[in-house]
Amino acid sequence: MTALLEMEAVHAGYGQTSVLHGVSLSVPDGSVVSLLGANGAGKTTTLRAITGGVRWTGDIRFGGRSLRRMSTEDVVRGGIAHVPEGRGILTELTVDENLRLGSHLRRDTKEVRKDYDRVFEYFPVLKERRGLSASTLSGGEQQMLALARAFLMKPRLMLLDEPSLGLAPMIVRSIFEIIRSINQSSRVTVLLVEQNARIALDLSTRAYVLEVGRVAVEGESEELQGKESVRRSYLGY
Amino acid sequence: MQAFLQQVVSGIAIGGIFASLALALVLIYNAMGLVNFAQGEMAMLATFVAYALISRGMSYWIAFPVTLVLAFGGGVVIQRVVIRPVERAPILTLVIITLGLATLLNGLAGFMFGYVPRSFPSAFSAQTIDLLGVFISYRDLGVIVVSGLVLLAVYLLLQHTTVGLTLRAAAHHPEASRLLGVQVSWMLGLGWGLAAAVGAVSGIMVAPILLLEPNMMQSIIIYAFAAAVLGGIESPLGAVVGGLTVGVTVNLAGAYIPFVGGDLQLAVGLAIIIVVLIIRPNGLFGRAATRRV
Amino acid sequence: MLQRIRGAPPRYWLVGVVVLFFVGFPTVISSFLASEWAQALILAIAIMGLNILVGYSGQLSLGHGAFMALGAYTSAILAHHFKMDIVATIPIAGLLTGLVGFVFGIPALRLSALYLALATFALAVVTPSLIKRPAGLTGGVQGIILTQPDPPGFAQSAYGFLTGTAMTSDQWIYYICLFCALILFWFAWNLVRHRPGRAMRAIRDGEVAAAASGVNIAGYKTLAFGISAFYAGIAGALFALATGFVSPDTFPVSLSIQLLVGAVVGGLASIPGPLLGAIFAYFLPIESSQWVPSQSWIPDQIASTVKNAGPAVTYGAVLILIMIFAPNGIVGLVYRGYVALNRRLRGAADRETGQMPPNPQTV
Secondary structure, rough: OOOEEEEEEEEEEEEOEEEEEEEEEEEEEOEEEEEOOOOOOOOOHHHHHHOOOEEEEEEEOOOEEEEEOOOOOHHHHHHHHOOOOOOOOOOOOOOHHHHHHHHHOOOHHHHHHHHHHHHHHHHHHHOOOOOOEEOOOOOHHHHHHHHHHHHHHOOEEEEEEOOOOOOOHHHHHOOOHHHHHHHHHHOEEEEEEOOOHHHHHHOOOEEEEEEEEEEEEEEEHHHHHOOHHHHHHHHOO | OHEEEEHHHHHHHHHHHHHHHHHHHHHHHHHHHOOOOHHHHHHHHHHHHHHHHHHHOOOOOHHHHHHHHHHHHHHHHHHHHHHHHHOOOOOHHHHHHHHHHHHHHHHHHHHHHOOOOOOOOOOOOOOOOEHHHHHHEEHHHHHHHHHHHHHHHHHHHOOOOOOOOOOOOHHHHHHHHHOOOOOOHHHHHHHHHHHHHHHHHHHHHHHHOOOOOOHHHHHHHHHHHHHHHHHHHOHHHHHHHHHHHHHHHHHHHHOOOOOOOOOOOOHHHHHHHHHHHHOOOOOOOOOOOOOOO | OOOOOOOOOOOOHHHHHHHHHHHHHHHHHHHHHHHHHHHHHHHHHHHHHHHHHHHOOOOOOOOHHHHHHHHHHHHHHHHOOOOOOHHHHHHHOOOOHHHHHHHHHHHHOOOOOOHHHHHHHHHHHHHHHHHOOOHHHHHOOOEEEEOOOOOOOOHHHHHHHOOOOOOOOOHHHHHHHHHHHHHHHHHHHHHOOOOOHHHHHHHHHHHHHHHHHHHOOHHHHHHHHHHHHHHHHHHHHHHHHHHHOOOOOOOOOHHHHHHHHHHHHOOOOOHHHHHHHHHHHHHHHHHHHHHHHHOOOOHHHHHHHHHHHHHHHHHHHHHHHHHHHHHHHHHHHHHHHHHHHHHHOOOOOHHOOOOOOOOOOOO
């Protein structure tokens, strides 16, 4: 499998404080890769570096092209959907308007219509709430909206920042099922940042564990799940 | 009673003009949390452009849209050149810059066109028609219709087009919008251009009434402030309601309160601003949350 | 904008030189020039007031011309209708305006920075028409003409003894203005160095943090408004004295903008800033309007337009350029040059310490 996204010795930070100290990772095309680690390890910063939300050095390549000096808008237009920390819902707008922002750059009208049908199949609740302000949605519904909107962007790669955060276990399970289905039936590659290592490893094929801005452990998800020492010292279960 | 209605109708006409300028203020406020003190002067300069076009023989109804397009371009240029370098600066810096812009544009207009007031043509005759006992001039009717059309156009653009959607998205959530591929910085430019064009309408509408000179908009901008504040400075609908309310109020106060008369009408505008800000700072339609204070 | 210029201790010898210069200056220039410099000093006082409000307490007023008008009319009305000695009216005008400013500061507490700017701007625009209304008191459109005082005996003899020439009324007025300016600058310097100044800056830099450390936010914000208006009132009264005339049109909205230009150009949140800014803001239009018509190659018609439009164009351009490129004004530029020079003199060793230069975007 060829790598869709590659990071090589990436350093990044905010102002004077640096957060990433040489992170290298590779996300194979069509896979789900999880990025694990404690709070403050640099998971979110890694995602933000990819979409240009933070200054970085080193190299990040997407589909063979370097993302160096590209603006967030251009990276996104290149086929990366980033569901940020806090989900990035535009609460001033309606649910429908949020979805339309996802698809607003696409010209393949017919496909877009099909994708809307898919989205409402995945998340029927969004169809019911279409005309309502996005601020009226519950946390789980907002997460669904964020995921649906990312799907409508028709990306090659989805960056998901803690989709389980603050949600009830049942909702988390159904959301992860949908992520799996998006990955498998639409061939969307996923880079998943999670605190909940167990559920992330279940879904992903490969995983990286970050510790204070460096990759501490990497390997196949199954392999990491199996290793008692890794589980105990890095994954906390 | 008839005289009263007469005052109300002409108040609505002038209120439509205030509403256009107030709407321009609201557009920029929504885009970046800033009150553009140069909005009136931008409208004045655009009106001079229209004047130059018409006096060179262009017909009014061609000069009008051409001016709006030029004003739009001018607004975009101003955003790119003057505002963009300080986009992230504190709000006071931005306010001072727009004030500098107002002064600069006022001086430039004086420099290019002089300070002698000029009469500006109106597309509508001053003749009046009898509408259910109230005499309305075609001019007032025209102003009401044109302002109404502009406000409708802005509403449709913002609420029912993709560009409008991305404009609103960029204004409210710049970071999240970037992640959806919205080019936020250009959206700000677009917002300024749109505001400049909408404001230009108010200048062109008011010029036949006031005579065209560089200080023409100095009082109109105060009424527009009053209208925007009254409506709730982030609400386009509020700008319209506020504009009409201020227009009618000021007209009635001028006609029926002897103390106010003609020369203290502007003070009524000031009073509206101060009373609204103290009693109900979010205006009629504004939300309680304020960004970027 | 609005950040403190750190370091650079006051140079007392420099202050002494400046004071001596302003004291000795009128003895070598014409009486007419002295009256122009008096106007510049008046502007400096008003700008210092604005600086206390905007630079130190972070509240933007675009209507300080209105406070000047109040001071000027208080002084003129007391002198004209109540036959008071015009010099004696100056402190009264200052105190009354200060009181009004203090009261004005109370509703201002409820407003965000943006709304305060908006309301004060509207006030500045409306001021001339408000003045016209009580015509019996203010003289309406015509305004009030005042008689300028002759220098008193002691000043006459001292001046004659030192220079050998008679003191003119303009020179006497200049010294009154200088006296006021010295006291008020000294007062401002003390204010900002001590508790109230620290409290105001803390509020400016973050109200929540200031409140958390026990600063009385409402108290100091209204106090800043009061003091600022007091300065404007004194400046207005001196303005009435120096021009011998007040009318609604002497207080247009452009006066408020001129004050803001002075404050910004000189450098906000600094003590020498207002003086430098006042000199710039006062002499720029005068010099440009004298220079342009004197150039015979410029056609008359253009020259008269430039004379009218020139100050506005320059003020506007200067405001924008300063805010973009030098948000700390002349004082900031001088200080930056001083630091750069110092660093060069001390050599590269200093660079190794890795001290971060202050971030220009922090407020």
